[in-house]
Amino acid sequence: MRVAIIGAGAAGLASARHISNTSDFSLDVFEMGARPGGTWVYTDDVGQDRYGYPVYSAMYKGLKTNLPKEVMGFPDFPIPEQSRSYLTQAEILNFLELYAAKFDLMRYIKLNTMVTEVRPEGNLWKITSVHKPTRKESTELYDAVMICNGHYNDPIFPNIPGQELFSGSIDHSHNFRDAERFKGKRVLVVGAGPSGLDLTLQASTVAEYVVLSHHSSEPINTQYPPNVELRPDVKRVIEFNKVEFVDGTCCCFDEILHCTGYRYSFPFLHESCGISVDENHIEPLYKHMIHIDRPNMCFIGIPFNVCAFQMFDLQARYFCKVLDGSLSLPSTTDMRLHTEKDMRNRWAKGYTKRQAHMMGPDQQSYYDDLAAAASTTPIAPVMVKLRDLSVKKLYNDFLNFRQDRYKILDEHNFVKV
Known part of the structure; x- marks a missing residue:
């Protein structure tokens, strides 16, 4: 099976790590930047890059993480221990590069390569891309595609x-x-x-x-x-x-x-893909990730207010189970009914369309549901507890909260050190 991944940020790298570890799968990762890391790569460029293509980076000088490193690692590759919990952009980028090296992911990544169109061709996906430095265009067919292009492309x-x-x-x-x-x-x-x-x-x-x-x-x-x-x-x-x-x-x-956020944006998806975005509500997605009508397409990283890197990894593991046949999805009708029920519950809670994919207080049940369905390791509750504490402190003590340092004791407990 031939799999394409669009984007080599944290979501794309987590996806590549699990796809590359699945036998009988071949893999190409399309990354428009000159290095992997996605939103964590800083550039002085604004508007257009040196090749005349759009710059999607939202990174700025001096950025530090809003979540402690104990929450931001991957389940099988935590951020190495150090004297601080809140890290700089450069330190997170370095961590992602270590992750890519650990799992030998660079050999799959096509750098400086922008996907310009994705469209279905029968049961396959036809992906057209351009190598920015040479402007050489290529079109190839894939059995499955994982969309990992991030949230920070189209400012509101x-x-x-x-x-x-x-x-x-x-x-x-x-x-x-x-x-x-x-x-x-x-x-x-x-x-x-x-x-x-x-x-x-x-x-x-x-x-x-x-x-x-x-x-x-x-x-x-x-x-x-x-x-x-x-x-x-x-x-x-x-x-x-x-x-x-x-x-x-x-x-x-x-x-x-x-500082008013971003729209989900997939400018490379041809209308024949059947994906719509209405006020940041993406349809039709099963479990906020699987294309209901074409389940060989998935979106990694759509939910927000989450333990992001941990969730990317879990979603990628789930989709790998779908692709290798060890996880059977419900029928198209049942997936649609499940999704409609999920959204009715969200509207009943007062969520707006812009919050259609917000997790927050619902994130642990979302993680547990994915892990149980895929018979895979869940995300430890301590991650959610520590994330929620950090978000609370962000609003209550913004000037000082990054001075805190934490240590995880077990799946349920952490301490401030």
Whole structure:
């Protein structure tokens, strides 16, 4: 069986590790960058790379992980022990390169190779790609395809009423590389996810002042520097530099930086693939990963608010069982009914379409369900416990939470050391 993997970030590498370990499978991994690592590879480039192709990197200088390394390793390859739990972008990239070397994955990876189209051909997948340096195009057929292109490709730019009046710069964190552009300026950061909190802090080191606008359901108790202020949602731009918030207050800015998330984006999937994305709800996916109508296509890494690397590994193990025949999927009808029931439960909990694939409090049951169906090792509950604690501390003590250091004792317990 010939398998294609699109993307050599953490999800693609985990997929390659398990596919390459399955007998009678051959493998090609398509990676548009010059090295593996996906979102963890930093580049100064914004917009286009040296070859004139789009840059999808969302990495910026100074980024540190929001989760401790104890949660971020793979089940069979943890991050090596060291004196800190929260690591830099470069350290996570180095870890992924160690992982690729450990399992001899580089021999499968086609670097600087962008997939331009995936379309079905009978029961196979026809994949067209271009080698960016030479612009040489290739088309090949595969028995199965794993989509591992990540979440951070297509930034969401909210439309602020009156924004056409604004005389300063309006940008997205996707294009942020360092804070020097904000030196001496008045900056509005929109969005209080991890990137919004972090870039507010980075901007405050050089800006005149920074306002963080948010509607986060999580209370933000962090004590920011004195030149940082929290405000509610933006209502409109009044004039060339004045912004009004929903509480009626106003403030003047030189820059607006949206930290407002991303859309799932698969620009290489031809419409004949039968995949739709509506406000980040991807259909038709069984267990948030298997194409219901064409189960030889799967998406690794769609769920969010998860223990990401651990989940990538589990999803890859599940799909390998499907491909080698040791796991039989339900009928198309039953997979569709199961998915419809899952989504009805989500809507009943108040989830929006943008939260269709959010796990959070549901993640342990999702992991256990996958592991039980595939008769494979589940993700230890301690991972979820430590992840949830770290997320809570992120909002309660953002300036200091990365000083914490943890040690996992067993499948259920950890300690702070």
